[in-house]
Amino acid sequence: MGVKTLFVMRHGDASFGGPDHARPLTSRGRDEVMASAGHLTGIGWIAASPLLRARQSAGEVMGGDACRVEIWPELIPGGTPGGVYGKLQSTAGNGLLVSHLPLVAVLIEDLTGVVPQMTTGTVAKVSGKELLPGWCALDWVKQP
Numbered sequence: 001m002g003v004k005t006l007f008v009m010r011h012g013d014a015s016f017g018g019p020d021h022a023r024p025l026t027s028r029g030r031d032e033v034m035a036s037a038g039h040l041t042g043i044g045w046i047a048a049s050p051l052l053r054a055r056q057s058a059g060e061v062m063g064g065d066a067c068r069v070e071i072w073p074e075l076i077p078g079g080t081p082g083g084v085y086g087k088l089q090s091t092a093g094n095g096l097l098v099s100h101l102p103l104v105a106v107l108i109e110d111l112t113g114v115v116p117q118m119t120t121g122t123v124a125k126v127s128g129k130e131l132l133p134g135w136c137a138l139d140w141v142k143q144p
Contacts, residue, residue, distance in 0.1 A: 005094040006111075006131050007040055009033070009123040010104045012060070012144075014053035025056045032121025033060040035144035039123055044093030049075035049100060057121075058098040075099040081110040081133070088131045096123075112138040119143055 012029025025033070040061065047070045048058035058069040074083035077100040084097070084107060097107075101118060109115045110133045111126050118124070121144040128136030 003127050003129060004131055005042065006088070006126045006136075007043065007094075007096040007123055008104050008108055008126060009036060009057065009061075009096060009098045010118045010120055011049075011051075011053040011057040011098060011100060013120045021051050023051070023053050025053050025060075029053065029057070029120060030060055032144035033057045036121050036123040036142055037061045039125075039140075039142045040096060042094050043096050045070065045091055045095040046098065047072045047075065047087070047091075047095065048098040049073075049077070049079075051076065051100070054098045054100065058096070061096065061098070069098075072097075075103065077101065077103060079103045081107045085132060108138060110134075111136040114138040116141045117143070 012033040013026045014023040015026050046058050048054045050071050062068050072087055104118050108124050116124050124141045125139040126136045127139055
């Protein structure tokens with residue numbers, strides 16, 4: 001079995017106001033996501049939180065085609081890595097998760113043992129034989 005790659009992205013900057021689940025990306029947030037998207041290679045699938053700002057961020061990565069983004073309720077801001085691991089085991093190939101703090105940082109720390117700095121729009125590359133706690137390396141973190 002080869003090495004699996006998982007990219008983990010924090011959504012771009014979002015507006016304040018209105019219900020949390022419906023906060024859209026700002027123009028700055030779109031720019032952040034597009035800057036980070038340039039580092040993504042070999043992605044076979046994308047999964048995002050159901051919150052609007054994460055779905056929009058994933059859609060930007062897909063070139064505006066948000067219909068090809070899978071929505072994972074496990075990726076909400078209060079989600080836990082354990083909930084994500086079950087979903088990861090059913091995926092094939094390399095992928096991208098688009099989610100929120102604190103989950104993105106907690107997930108990366110759980111997988112690699114490294115605590116990343118995840119500002120809005122930041123993407124991290126994690127790789128390992130298995131996408132399980134302690135089995136992965138943090139290859140890099142790119143901020144927009």
